[in-house]
Amino acid sequence: MTAVHQFVPALLPRDATGQHTLALQEVLRSAGWESDLYVESAHDDLWHHAIYFERYPERAEPGDILLYQLSTASPVAEFLLGRPETLVLDYHNITPSSFYDGWEDHTSEKVALARIQAAELAPVATLGIADSAFNAAELRRMGCRETAVVPILVDITDGKPRVDDTELRRLATELPPATVLLFVGRISPNKTQHHLVEALWFYRRWYDPGARLHLVGPSFTASYVDAVFALAEELGLADAVVHGEDLTDAELAAWYASADVFVCLSEHEGFCIPLLEAMQSDVPIVAFAAGAVPETLGQAGILIDSKRPSVVAAAVHRVRGDDDLAGRLVRAGRRRLEEFLPAATGARFVEVLAALADRQAVRS
Amino acid sequence: MAPIEPDPAAAERFDAADQALYLTEVMAEIDAEVRRRRASGDLPAGLEQELDELFLEFSPVGLHGKARLRETLALVDGSAYVDVAVPVESRKAVGSQIKRLIRKSMGWYIGFIVHQIVKFAWSVSRMFHVVVDHVEDLEAAVETQRTPELPASAVPxxxxxxxxxxxxxxxxxxxxxxxxxxxxxxxxxxxxxxxxxxxxxxxxxxxxxxxxxxxxxxxxxxxxxxxxxxxxxxxxxxxxxxxxxxxxxxxxxxxxxxxxxxxxxxxxxxxxxxxxxxxxxxxxxxxxxxxxxxxxxxxxxxxxxxxxxxxxxxxxxxxxxxxxxxxxxxxxxxxxxxxxxxxxxxxxxxxxxxxxxxxxxxxxx
Known part of the structure; x- marks a missing residue:
């Protein structure tokens, strides 16, 4: 029996790669494969799922397939480069270091190292699995011989998510009624939240002076967070830009439920899970066409090719003021979501890995 | 916004080509709206660029311009002084006396170290002043080499x-x-x-x-x-x-x-x-x-x-x-x-x- 063991730098709860890794382990085991998780570090609550990666050699079996969850720099990459087993990369993208230059040098150095490791691993991997065609193209440019596109396994359903009513009431009572633009994602230069602030300024100036921007996500790059909120203050938007972080899934669902339009102006996204969350919460989407955003979004949102604040504001206004358009986008989002449900994605993973295992068996 | 319920009938009517065409038309209307705003004077030329420049003022990557350089230099100067007079206020009566005693007994020791730190900080500050002066000289020299702008009327x-x-x-x-x-x-x-x-x-x-x-x-x-x-x-x-x-x-x-x-x-x-x-x-x-x-x-x-x-x-x-x-x-x-x-x-x-x-x-x- 072939075994597909996963290697991941860090196994963390409430982390897209961590959730994907655990879900994939379940999929692989359900398909009848042996599948263990080898990690460099793990959250205390998750260590019972994992084994320290350097212990793999003592458990290695002939025919093992090693699947590396590639999204950050780690000694695990160096370890895998020295292994003789068949290597598969599951690539979630690495933000180019140029986004962090000048903002946060240590992050810039870390992602640059991650890209170097990716470039070393890609040519020796037998297969590269990527969340998106955008990521697959990057893998091929790094020298990966064969790639397959399989979306990330995300914890979504075709029903609406459970909403924390207390949080929903708090948002409704503590903040004045207003048009709410929402973006979810870590506050970081590649997500360009400052462009969202500029767009809000235009939207208030042209259409709705009371509109607010809700930014949900961890304060990832401290100097950038400071600059975004300093800009908001300078533009007289200190009370109109509201930041939410450390939310539970149900609290996050409440922020989605209280939003009118989800606006994404990221300049680099390898997949962009929040687009699916917005679709699940029936929030119409306006997004800048960068990275993997166009392919994740499909036709379920307004895709803008310029992030000029005037264009963003006009697009939000168009969605906000046209119920027919908003309805069509939401319904298209529901249909789009079906393509990313875990059952379909899990089956695709099994199909891709089974084909690899068959080829390997024929060769041996 | 009123909740939007899934509409099964609409799902059956869905056609990807129709949706693409519809979204293209919507985008064209959005572009037309921006052009209309521009034509009406709601969107003065350069306004959006000014917003980006404003953001750069808060950004470490936007540290450019004489004013910004001098402003940062003033921050360095302000931070170069270390106060050895530690506050001795306390909510407890005896606390204040104890703090004063510690300050007095440690004063010679802290003072000796602070003297060296301040000396180092002032050296750094002085070096930055030299660099800024040099940069300003360079800027002035570059400015003299700037060519006059090509008049638009000269362009065919x-x-x-x-x-x-x-x-x-x-x-x-x-x-x-x-x-x-x-x-x-x-x-x-x-x-x-x-x-x-x-x-x-x-x-x-x-x-x-x-x-x-x-x-x-x-x-x-x-x-x-x-x-x-x-x-x-x-x-x-x-x-x-x-x-x-x-x-x-x-x-x-x-x-x-x-x-x-x-x-x-x-x-x-x-x-x-x-x-x-x-x-x-x-x-x-x-x-x-x-x-x-x-x-x-x-x-x-x-x-x-x-x-x-x-x-x-x-x-x-x-x-x-x-x-x-x-x-x-x-x-x-x-x-x-x-x-x-x-x-x-x-x-x-x-x-x-x-x-x-x-x-x-x-x-x-």
């Missing part, structure tokens, strides 16, 4: 749709499947031809009054420079690019930026079409104002090919055209034909030659 009107190269440019991009940008689209004459050939084309031009006829015809044109526009376009978002107009006399730094941006914004297999005057015709035919004050000079086609190849492009076409001022060779029956034709060849090669060229290249990596 751009009507690329009626040029000798327009049909070839249209053919070069007519096979691509995504959006095609035309820089310096002028009155939109080439955009008309591109659209008629089924190309999803749009244009930019920095001079707002020039694009008015195109706006009136409902074309997707934007009043901005190609460099400003490419800054806000996503990577690999374009399938084709037609560069003409002032592209040929950009400052070398701007030309370098343009090539880098074009490379990033064009998808792999994207087509780049570049029209330029030849350096020979530039010197012979442009107005003196233009040839003296333009920030740069046109390049030879081979030089463009080299620059583009360095960025992963492969040249697929090069056509010379425009006014050809080369002298005809004399007939061989002329007894001095050999000497005269030698001279004519040299003059043609050095001073005359074809007037313009159209270069086509494909991004390969």
């Amino acid at each position: 009107a751009n009507d690329p749709g009626s040029s000798w190269w327009s049909a070839e440019a249209v053919t070069a991009v007519s096979g691509v499947s995504g959006r095609v940008l035309q820089a310096e689209c002028g009155n939109g004459s080439l955009l008309d031809a591109l659209l008629a050939a089924g190309v999803d084309a749009y244009g930019v031009d920095p001079i707002e009054s020039v694009i008015e006829p195109a706006v009136e015809r409902g074309l997707d044109v934007r009043a901005e420079s190609v460099l400003d526009h490419l800054e806000v376009v996503a990577d690999e978002a374009l399938s084709g690019m037609v560069l003409t107009g002032s592209i040929q006399w950009l400052h070398p730094n701007q030309r370098h930026r343009l090539v880098a941006l074009a490379t990033a914004r064009l998808a792999v297999d994207g087509v780049l079409v570049l029209h330029s005057a030849t350096p020979e015709s530039w010197m012979a035919e442009t107005s003196h104002l233009m040839s003296d004050l333009a920030p740069g000079r046109p390049l030879h086609a081979e030089t463009w090919s080299h620059l583009l190849a360095d960025h992963g492009f492969r040249r697929t076409g090069l056509t010379f055209g425009g006014e050809d001022r080369r002298l005809d060779r004399v007939l061989s029956s002329n007894p001095d034909a050999s000497a005269i034709n030698g001279a004519i060849d040299a003059v043609n090669a050095l001073l005359l030659g074809p007037g313009e060229y159209l270069l086509v290249a494909v991004r390969e990596r």
